[in-house]
Every structure is written in C-alpha cells, then in structure tokens.
Amino acid sequence: MxxxxxxxxxxxxxxxxxxxxxxxxxxxxxxxxxxxxxxxxxxxxxxxxxxxxxxxxxxxxxxxxxxxxxxxxxxxxxxxxxxxxxxxxxxxxxxxxxxxxxxxxxxxxxxxxxxxxxxxxxxxxxxxxxxxxxxxxxxxxxxxxxxxxxxxxxxxxxxxxxxxxxxxxxxxxxxxxxxxxxxxxxxxxxxxxxxxxxxxxxxxxxxxxxxxxxxxxxxxxxLVPESVEILGEASCNDANHISGPSRTGEGLYRSVTKALEQTRLSHKNIDYISAHGTATMFNDEMESIAFNRAGLGEIPLNSLKGYFGHTLGASGLLETIIGMHALHRNTLFASKGFRELGVSEPLKIIQQTTSKEIHTFLKTASGFGGSNTAAVFRKIQFI
Known part of the structure; x- marks a missing residue:
C-alpha cells in the first residue's frame, strides 16, 4: 500500500x-x-x-x-x-x-x-x-x-x-x-x-x-522538513456514556492496539505519546488504564492542554501538527502544569522539555459518546 x-x-x-x-x-x-x-x-x-x-x-x-x-x-x-x-x-x-x-x-x-x-x-x-x-x-x-x-x-x-x-x-x-x-x-x-x-x-x-x-x-x-508518514490509525466507540469515558478504557485501548497492528511495530517502538489529557478526573484516569493495558505505561507522554486548553474538534489536528514539529526538532515537550501523578496506573509524564532523538509518536483522542481515535506517525528520513 x-x-x-x-x-x-x-x-x-x-x-x-x-x-x-x-x-x-x-x-x-x-x-x-x-x-x-x-x-x-x-x-x-x-x-x-x-x-x-x-x-x-x-x-x-x-x-x-x-x-x-x-x-x-x-x-x-x-x-x-x-x-x-x-x-x-x-x-x-x-x-x-x-x-x-x-x-x-x-x-x-x-x-x-x-x-x-x-x-x-x-x-x-x-x-x-x-x-x-x-x-x-x-x-x-x-x-x-x-x-x-x-x-x-x-x-x-x-x-x-x-x-x-x-x-x-x-x-x-x-x-x-x-x-x-x-x-x-x-x-x-x-x-x-x-x-x-x-x-x-x-x-x-x-x-x-x-x-x-x-x-x-x-x-x-x-513534503516539508517536518513532514511525517501516517503508519496506522484506528477508531473505536465503546458507547459507554453520553459524556463519561469507559472505566476500563476499552475504546481507547482498542483504538491504540488496532493502530499499532497496522504499523507492524511493537509498542516499544513508540518514542512518545501525544495524549488527550483534558485534566478532568475521569478522562485522565481512563487514559492511564488504557495506556497500561496496551503496554505503554513507560513511554514518555504529554498533554498539550496546559498551553491551549481543550480546543475541542481542533485539538487532535493542533496536537498532531505540534507532534510533527517535535519529531523534526527531536524534542519532547513538557506536559505543562503537571506536578505529581494523580491516576491509578503509572504514566511517564514529560515534566521538562528535553532534547532526544525521536522517530515515532502516537496521537490519541477521546470524546463524548464513547468516541476514541489513535494514530501513529513516523519521521521521514530525507536523503
């Protein structure tokens, strides 16, 4: 393909x-x-x-x-x-x-x-x-x-x-x-x-x-210097509640695992996660469960909501573009506002903006009605 x-x-x-x-x-x-x-x-x-x-x-x-x-x-x-x-x-x-x-x-x-x-x-x-x-x-x-x-x-x-x-x-x-x-x-x-x-x-x-x-x-x-390739993407609606996320993270878990299956990469090949991270009690907890179910608890992760707030239907595109530039700059951007982990499952929150050689990132989003989407992107090596 x-x-x-x-x-x-x-x-x-x-x-x-x-x-x-x-x-x-x-x-x-x-x-x-x-x-x-x-x-x-x-x-x-x-x-x-x-x-x-x-x-x-x-x-x-x-x-x-x-x-x-x-x-x-x-x-x-x-x-x-x-x-x-x-x-x-x-x-x-x-x-x-x-x-x-x-x-x-x-x-x-x-x-x-x-x-x-x-x-x-x-x-x-x-x-x-x-x-x-x-x-x-x-x-x-x-x-x-x-x-x-x-x-x-x-x-x-x-x-x-x-x-x-x-x-x-x-x-x-x-x-x-x-x-x-x-x-x-x-x-x-x-x-x-x-x-x-x-x-x-x-x-x-x-x-x-x-x-x-x-x-x-x-x-x-x-293409432009910050261009990325879309390796895989998947969406799943768990139909949990009109506004509340699944307590087991089922929809997000399935979206992430299906997107990774398309890439033929292991979860260990993901360099960082650009997560949804709305800072509500239920969403952040759900994400911690889903990411750990998918074996991603040790992958560096940020939420960009501390810079823009939640920009609703534009947030996924906004944060993907920033992810493109993060790969191009080989930089992990800090998850602004984070102080101490407050979810039940371990997450490796990026606390300081750090230079690091990175090639892939996972972008996720979750929304009302049980909607969830995940996509995997890879840096393009220009000759």
Whole structure:
C-alpha cells in the first residue's frame, strides 16, 4: 500500500499565527492560557486561550475578502490560506477538503448575532470555505466530538488509499463561546486555574480556541522538513456514556492496539505519546488504564492542554501538527502544569522539555459518546 504523509501546516492560536511561532513558544513552556473575565460568556472568571480579535482581523483583512464572515470562518480562512499558498498545489478534482469542528458557527445562535441562524449549519461553513478557495470537489464535514481533528486525518488517509484523491486539505477549528463554556460549567468540569493534566491536584478543564490546517498527501514532492508518514490509525466507540469515558478504557485501548497492528511495530517502538489529557478526573484516569493495558505505561507522554486548553474538534489536528514539529526538532515537550501523578496506573509524564532523538509518536483522542481515535506517525528520513 502506498504511503501517506502530513505536509504543509498552519496553526492560528493565542500563541501565534504560524506553526513555527507556536512551537517555539511551547518549547519555552509558554502557555496561551489567561484569566478571562467576561460576564457575557459566564458569570465568573475562567482560564482560556482566546485568539486576539484585532490580530485575527488584521490577518483576515490581508486576504482582501469583501464578503462578511463569522469569527470561526475568519480563523479557518486565514489558516487554510496559509497552508494552501505554501503548498503551491492546483485545486483539481483530485484534491479534497475536510472540515473538522464540533460546534462550528454556534455563536450565530446568540441573540446579539448579526448573522442568520442558518449560518450555524456545518454544511454552510463548509460551503463558504469551498467557495472562497474554489475547490472543485464537495467538502466533507467531520464532527465527532473531540476526536474530530485526528479522525479527519485518518479519513483523509483512507480517501487517498481508496484513490479518491491525491491530496486532501484538512482544516479544523472551534470557538470559545457562551454555549460551550456554560455547557462545561454545568458539568462542573471547568477549572478555576490553569489545567494540570494527570496531576494529583487537577481540578478540571480549560477551554480554548484555535484553527489549524494541514495537507495530507501521497506525493513526496510536496513534503516539508517536518513532514511525517501516517503508519496506522484506528477508531473505536465503546458507547459507554453520553459524556463519561469507559472505566476500563476499552475504546481507547482498542483504538491504540488496532493502530499499532497496522504499523507492524511493537509498542516499544513508540518514542512518545501525544495524549488527550483534558485534566478532568475521569478522562485522565481512563487514559492511564488504557495506556497500561496496551503496554505503554513507560513511554514518555504529554498533554498539550496546559498551553491551549481543550480546543475541542481542533485539538487532535493542533496536537498532531505540534507532534510533527517535535519529531523534526527531536524534542519532547513538557506536559505543562503537571506536578505529581494523580491516576491509578503509572504514566511517564514529560515534566521538562528535553532534547532526544525521536522517530515515532502516537496521537490519541477521546470524546463524548464513547468516541476514541489513535494514530501513529513516523519521521521521514530525507536523503
């Protein structure tokens, strides 16, 4: 079977509007989380990473688009424009587009929004991206809770292997809104301080916003220095609960083991794990069980939620792009906020950013409804 790669990429976030800029700050353990006090969102201060409105507008203005767009559309347009332009690819009928999001333009349902309610349909979001960039093919929308970002990469790979496309652009994004924050607040899952994944004193989740994009391709001629090969991927829904993860980690365990089977590598060949790590009591505990069931308890592991918070449907893509750069830089990034292990099974949490020769990483994500996805990536050796 032909190989599939991740190539040109971009991140739009509170830490910057270029992947390299964002990764530079993570390497210095700089977090984008800040205390937000906005009664229009929630009636108490909360920690979040939010994209500065003025910086976003400045970047969007450079695109010289006359039509009005929502905040999320602007984020996605800016990110995808950067990835498209650097790739230099012509948008033929062999080039696909996948949009990954959980809630899309959910903010247009607010009473003060000036956009029509129909704009909240995910198909509307997809069509606006397609029309602006003039894709020849119909876009696919992938909205499967918080595994959406990494699942979009897996679907892109499968479409290429099925010879539907030669290249697929994936763009992901979600917002910090009253709807999102109030929902997690109702779960009593919001932390009143920066989140601390896997830590004994963790107290809940932070929510962040980001847009990210990447080119998935079978063409070695359009690769970049940080490109990686997708070795294997798998998804499993354990249907445990509408919001609570499986107590045995069954879905994540099966996703990880199936993804590893595709690679024909041993779990010992994984150099590090870019885990989901939301800093909620149940998620982190579930992951510790699943990873140990899969024999991965001694593999270096981090969660990037301490830098961005949980960016929902964009998190899997965001964290995969950072993983690409981690392999390229031979660097294990610290799991920010971690102090003392607070789960029942052993995990080798990366506590300090460290230089190390690394070639492979495992990316995992878990979400509401029992969804779980895992993917294995390998560094490309350029001659």
């Amino acid at each position: 032909n190989s599939t790669y991740l190539s040109h990429n971009n991140i739009i976030s509170s830490l910057g509007f270029e992947s390299e800029t964002v990764v530079d700050k993570i390497s210095k353990e700089i977090s984008g989380l800040q205390l937000v006090d906005d009664p229009k969102i929630v009636d108490r201060p909360f920690y979040s990473s939010m994209i500065p409105a003025d910086a976003l507008q400045e970047a969007f203005t450079k695109l010289d688009i006359q039509e009005r767009h929502t905040r999320l559309e602007k984020m996605m347009l800016v990110s995808l424009d950067k990835t498209l332009s650097t790739s230099g690819l012509e948008l033929t009928d062999r080039v696909g587009l996948i949009i990954s999001t959980t809630k899309g333009n959910i903010d247009v349902l607010d009473s003060e929004s000036s956009f029509p309610k129909e704009r909240a349909y995910l198909s509307e979001l997809a069509q606006r991206l397609k029309n602006h960039f003039r894709f020849k093919t119909e876009p696919l929308v992938l909205s499967n809770a918080c595994v959406s970002g990494i699942l979009a990469i897996a679907v892109a790979k499968r479409l290429i292997h099925q010879d539907k496309f030669d290249h697929v652009f994936v763009v992901a994004g979600d917002l910090v809104t009253k709807f999102i924050i109030s929902g997690f607040n109702a779960f009593q899952a919001l932390s009143e301080e920066p989140c601390r994944p896997y830590c004994k004193t963790r107290s809940g989740i932070n929510i962040g916003e980001v847009a990210a994009s990447v080119l998935v391709t079978k063409d070695k001629n359009v």
